[in-house]
Amino acid sequence: MKGxxxxxxxxxxFAGIFIARGNDAALITKNMVxxxxxxxxxxxxxEENEVKVEYRVWNPFxxxxxxxxxGGVDNIWIKPGAKVLYLGAASGTSVSHxxxxxGDEGTVYAVEFSHRPGRDxxxxxxxxxxxxxIIEDARHPLKYRMLIGxxxxxxxxxAQPDQARIVGLNAHLxxxxxxxxxxxxxxxxxxxxxxxxxxxxxxVKKLKDEHFKPLxxxxxxxxxxxxxxxxxxxxxxxxxx
Amino acid sequence: xxxxxxxxQRRPYKERAQPKAREQLxxxxxxxxxxxxxxxxxxxxxxxxxxxxxxxxxxxxxxYFGMVRARTKEGVHQLxxxxxxxxxxxxxxxxxxxxxxxxxxxxxxxxxxxxxxxAALHRFDDAGEPDGGGGSGELxxxxxxxxxxxxxxxxxxxxxxxxxxxEHFGTAPELAARRFNRLRTEDLAAKAVSVPREVRxxxxxxxxxxxxxxxxxVRKRQRxxxxxxxxxxxxxxxxxxxxxxxxxxxxxxxxxxxxxxRGAGAAAAAAAASGAGAGEARxxxxxxxxxxxxxxxxxxxx
Numbered sequence: 001m002k003g004x005x006x007x008x009x010x011x012x013x014f015a016g017i018f019i020a021r022g023n024d025a026a027l028i029t030k031n032m033v034x035x036x037x038x039x040x041x042x043x044x045x046x047e048e049n050e051v052k053v054e055y056r057v058w059n060p061f062x063x064x065x066x067x068x069x070x071g072g073v074d075n076i077w078i079k080p081g082a083k084v085l086y087l088g089a090a091s092g093t094s095v096s097h098x099x100x101x102x103g104d105e106g107t108v109y110a111v112e113f114s115h116r117p118g119r120d121x122x123x124x125x126x127x128x129x130x131x132x133x134i135i136e137d138a139r140h141p142l143k144y145r146m147l148i149g150x151x152x153x154x155x156x157x158x159a160q161p162d163q164a165r166i167v168g169l170n171a172h173l174x175x176x177x178x179x180x181x182x183x184x185x186x187x188x189x190x191x192x193x194x195x196x197x198x199x200x201x202x203x204v205k206k207l208k209d210e211h212f213k214p215l216x217x218x219x220x221x222x223x224x225x226x227x228x229x230x231x232x233x234x235x236x237x238x239x240x241x
Numbered sequence: 242x243x244x245x246x247x248x249x250q251r252r253p254y255k256e257r258a259q260p261k262a263r264e265q266l267x268x269x270x271x272x273x274x275x276x277x278x279x280x281x282x283x284x285x286x287x288x289x290x291x292x293x294x295x296x297x298x299x300x301x302x303x304x305y306f307g308m309v310r311a312r313t314k315e316g317v318h319q320l321x322x323x324x325x326x327x328x329x330x331x332x333x334x335x336x337x338x339x340x341x342x343x344x345x346x347x348x349x350x351x352x353x354x355x356x357x358x359x360a361a362l363h364r365f366d367d368a369g370e371p372d373g374g375g376g377s378g379e380l381x382x383x384x385x386x387x388x389x390x391x392x393x394x395x396x397x398x399x400x401x402x403x404x405x406x407x408e409h410f411g412t413a414p415e416l417a418a419r420r421f422n423r424l425r426t427e428d429l430a431a432k433a434v435s436v437p438r439e440v441r442x443x444x445x446x447x448x449x450x451x452x453x454x455x456x457x458x459v460r461k462r463q464r465x466x467x468x469x470x471x472x473x474x475x476x477x478x479x480x481x482x483x484x485x486x487x488x489x490x491x492x493x494x495x496x497x498x499x500x501x502x503r504g505a506g507a508a509a510a511a512a513a514a515s516g517a518g519a520g521e522a523r524x525x526x527x528x529x530x531x532x533x534x535x536x537x538x539x540x541x542x543x
Contacts, residue, residue, distance in 0.1 A: 006459070009435035013412075013423050018434055023462045024361035027421075042361050046435040053435070059360040070363055071387040072420030074410055204394075219389035228389075239396070 007044055009055065015079045016101035017069060020044050020055060027066055028055040029100035033127045038096040056100065060223045063094040064157055064184040067223035073231060074216055076153075077180040081105040083151040085174055087138045087166065088112065088158035091120035092131070098155070099128045106130055109148050113137045141170045148174050154181040159189040164203055168210030177235040181212060187226040196226040204230055211235050330494055337491040344484035351477040358470045365421055387420050485532075493535065503534040 007022035020028045028044060034054040037043055042057040060067040069076060078084055080103045089095045089110035099108050110125070111134045112118045118135040125131040136144045138158055151174050156167045167181055175181065185203050187196035194202075196219075204214050212232035220227040259269035270278075312319045328336070364386030393409065395401050406417040411425045424431070436444070443451045493499070 006437060006462075007435070008433050008437070008440075008459070010422075010433050011424070011428060011431050013425060013428070019365070019422060021365075021459060021463070023466050024363075025365040025463055026361045026363050047438060048435045057361045060363060061356075061359060067387070070421045071389050072391060072423060074393065214394045216394060217392040219391075221387070221389040223387075 007046055009044075009046055009048075012069075014069065014076055014101075016103065017058075018055060020057070024057070026057045027060065027070060028057055029097045030054070031056045032100050032103075032130070036127065038124055039091070039093045056097070058097050063097060064220060064224065064227060064229060065094055065098070065155065065182070067220040067227075068182075068184075068218055068229040070223075071218045071220060071229075073218055073229065075180075075231070076182055077231070078102065078153050078155065078182070079106075082153055083149065084108045085148065085151040085154045085170060086110045087154065087156040087170060089117075089121050089133070090114075090157075091117040092124035092133070094157075095121065095131060096124055096128065099131045102130060104130060107132065109134060109151065111136060111138050111144065138166050138170060141173045145173060150174060150176045150179075152176065152179050154179070155183075156181065157184040159186045161190050163190065164206035164210060167207070168212075171210065171212070171234050175234045178237060179234045180215075181207075181232050181234060183207070183230045183232070184220075185228045185230060186224075187228070196228070200228045200230070204232075207232050334491055334494045337487055337494070341484055341487045341491060344480055344487065348477060348480040348484060351473055351480060355470065355473050355477060358466065358473065362466055362470055363421065391420075489533065489535075497540055498538040499535045500538070501533065502536050503532075 007020050009028070010019040010021065012019055012027070016029060018028050018030070020026050022044070024042070026042075026044075031043065031054040034045075034052070037056065039062070041059060044055045044057070046053055046055070058066040058069075060070050065076065065078075078098055078101055080101065082102050083106060084098055084102060086095055086098060086108055089112040092110060092112075095108055095110045099106075102108060108131045110121055110131055112121050113136065115135060118133065121133045122135075125133040132147060134144045134147055138156075139162075154167060154170055154175055156163060156170075158166055160166060163183065163185065167183060171179075171181060183203070185200055187194075187199040190199045190203065200217060200219075204217065207214060207230065212234055213236040214230060214232045217228055217230045220229065256271050257269065259266065263269075393404070395404060407414040410417060410423045412423040413426060413429060416423050416429075440452060440455050443455070
């Protein structure tokens with residue numbers, strides 16, 4: 001991509017994420033598969049110590065995780081080397097960026113139920129060896145328990161009324177103690193009649209019942225309407241008295 | 242015989258070029274040019290002759306209805322002004338449909354471009370503060386990009402009262418408000434990951450002014466990108482409003498009994514009377530033109 005000669009790449013608070021400033025001002029991740037875009041996103045090539053490196057622009061309008069990062073969450077817990085269980089992977093657009101972040105050392109288990117987006121997900125995973133696509137219903141984690149080890153983080157974007165239960169089921173099987181979950185909540189999908197704030201509060205309450213300790217919550221304006229991302233810790237250690 | 246002649250290579254025919262001495266006269270006219278010119282000249286002559294004959298053979302007693310409204314101005318016949326002919330409603334409706342379709346295409350193109358620009362312009366509040374050395378030099382204020390509410394859960398009211406954003410995020414106090422990138426204190430000294438080679442060379446040479454110039458160039462380009470985005474957003478809104486207006490006109494020209502529920506004047510008055518009502522009346526009309534509302538009578542179709 002042109003323009004790489006006029007771009008500064010800055011470090012971001014979260015390892016694996018960067019900021020590009022040139023003609024654009026954009027959140028970026030290092031492309032694991034240089035030369036290829038996953039969903040037509042912009043790519044930026046720069047030279048670092050005589051080696052060409054390619055980055056991909058991470059669009060907050062398409063990824064709730066990117067929107068949360070730009071919103072300023074304290075920690076997304078997804079970092080280089082992390083093992084991530086990604087529920088509701090869809091076509092794998094966000095998954096590809098998560099895969100970029102965790103890098104070769106990490107793994108992303110991407111679960112998606114629908115076959116059609118699942119096909120795109122599998123095609124994306126063919127190029128990214130750290131992504132393991134699983135076309136299964138996240139409600140039945142036992143069906144794919146053979147494929148997954150313990151994970152550090154669960155990211156969930158399933159947009160189902162029983163999302164908290166789905167996350168709980170998966171966490172009980174795969175999430176290590178003191179691991180984290182990052183959940184994107186679409187208020188409309190949980191309860192379209194209640195106020196969004198009330199829906200978010202109710203979901204946080206449900207997470208608490210599933211042994212999660214909520215850490216932070218952020219709403220995703222202006223990228224999404226009535227969406228929130230909640231970050232919580234699983235079976236957090238008791239505070240020393 | 243002829244085949245024998247063909248076997249011998251003949252000199253190709255070449256038309257004469259303009260002699261050097263007459264170069265100022267331009268290219269030399271060739272026969273094919275002359276034919277075209279002559280044909281055109283003769284056609285014009287024929288036309289002039291036909292008109293002349295027609296005028297000579299004119300019957301002064303003849304009457305045409307067009308003469309009733311025809312006028313002369315200082316002895317010169319006035320042609321009917323352009324567009325004075327009324328366009329049939331059906332044709333007009335077809336034209337409006339074309340207009341609406343064109344506007345729809347332009348609007349779609351515009352929104353696609355907006356999406357593409359937005360995808361890579363993440364509103365880092367400052368229109369770019371890339372200081373050549375790295376992330377820590379110039380710190381910007383509030384994040385104009387993200388505007389969501391950020392809730393942090395703490396243990397009990399005491400912890401809430403003692404909450405300090407900078408301490409919680411582990412960053413410098415002036416960075417606590419910079420949502421998109423609150424660098425940790427230990428990372429503040431980190432250099433930029435990548436800087437263009439020529440800029441690095443300038444920095445190494447200690448040419449601070451050249452580096453500054455480059456940085457302001459980046460800022461300028463970013464401002465231009467944001468300006469383009471803004472322009473396109475405004476243009477898209479105008480296109481959509483126009484498309485809507487034309488579509489309404491087209492519908493009004495169509496069949497069916499209809500009733501005006503709210504006219505432009507009434508809506509404007511309502512908007513002026515109550516600030517709250519303005520939103521409803523002006524939906525989809527960013528130029529401030531209030532919408533007219535019509536209702537068609539339900540009609541049974543066979």
